[in-house]
Amino acid sequence: MLKKTVLRKKSDFSLLYNKGKSVNDRYVVLFLKKNGLPYNRIAFLASKKVGNSVVRNRARRLMKESYREIKEHMDIGYDFIFIARKTICNLKCADVQKSMEAAIKRAGAFKRKF
């Protein structure tokens, strides 16, 4: 992942939380917003409610891995924040991937297949 594709500024986060669109799914929560850039910017979060550091790391890794699989099919020009929910622990990667796909589809940022 390139460095410019990672969201890191506090202002970006608060802008997304306040102005962005949010979608809930079973295992993840997604915030997104158009950013007007020719690439996507991503952040993966897992709060302390999810568990200890091992569980939080695993949650982030699962989301990263899933994102790598599905990023080919996503629209360009958005900021995304994926937040892990408590239900994510003890899951396989495929389940997380499905959940993320569903969330993105509902948000309307999925490329139409043709």
Next chain:
RNA sequence: UGGGUAAGCCAGACAGCUGCGUGUCGCGAAUGCGACAUGAGGAAAGUCCGGGCUCCACAGGGCGAGGGUGCCGGAUAACGUCCGGCGAAGGUAACUUUAGGGAAAGUGCAACAGAAACAUUCCGCCGAAACAGGUUAUGCUGUGGUAAGGUUGAAAUGGUGAGGUAAGAGCUCACCGGCGGCAUGGUAACAUGCCGGCCGUGUAAACCCCACUCGGAGCAAGGCCAAAUAGGGCGCAAAAAGCGGCUGCCCGUCGCUGCCCGGUUGGUAGGCCGCAUGAGCCUGUCGGUAACGGCAGGCCUAGAUAGAUGGUUGUCAAAUACAGAACCCGGCUUAUAGACUUGCCCAUUUU
């Protein structure tokens, strides 16, 4: 064979596909691309101690206050850690546990109950001796002697037995316990023996006394570069005062506060060093009961910065515990599925 006890060790492995961080090399103008190598723990955790490192003044003077440790000897850079020993407690035993200096230096506390929680006569016991009064007479009254018995309590001023006495009492004796002195053994804590006198309880994880010891803050320390409206320039002053740091006060000392230019009450903050060769790890050998130390040879083994180890498939009976480095080491404490090794003790059976 069963039960127990002590010590140690491991913390999935292998293969395929596919991803991530770092380093080296090659290509490229460059964000990069490719190849190879390497990439979390026994506790990385809690942050409870001790150090290194950095800055404050190289750890300052005086007064005062505070914290820590606490049987003895050793190990160590140091420690509240570790090793060995002593005493005490527990266990049939192997063995385990142990903050374990001082209570006649002083102060405090010991609720309720009880006569009394410093030494005191409430109920008792005695009438031998001494004094006063009284009775026909008699401990009858005051005084006196006594701490053996009673009640209470966690605890009642050494315990048990015998002698002794008016009644009693370490008053005397024997044994036990405690204290002091001496001798022997031991580096020492202490142990054993002899002698002496007869000795007021508990609490110091209450204040305290004694001995030893402790400066403060912390890698977001601290330094460099770039950028900046967050600061910069350097002409004058360098004495006083104020504020802040050095844990309280005084001294001392360090930093900031002045004028000029520019700017304003907002949330910006990038890169590099520190930062991975260290009280380092492994093997052998020597010294030591051991902790540990000496010598020789070999090895280089994470370094991220929104934070790198993941996903998936197959085989092994099963792969699942606790859990993720953030400046680094030595410990302690706590969490932990399962697998394995060795010594010792007890019980049973067989020879």
Next chain:
RNA sequence: UCCAAGGUAGCUCAAUGGUGGAGCACUCGGCUGUUAACCGAUAGGUUGUGGGUUCGAGCCCCACCCUUGGAG
């Protein structure tokens, strides 16, 4: 990452080492035609957990758990 403070009844807080209490709330009774207010009574506690010191710990000491706050 580092440093502090705290944990007591359903809630907010007290309590010299010596029987754990107050206010509000709950329940019951009274007052009232009824409700509120008011009056009276009852109940409710492993003092965060586990060890230790002590005759005796909410309090003293040690370890752990949880919560809150601060530095930046």
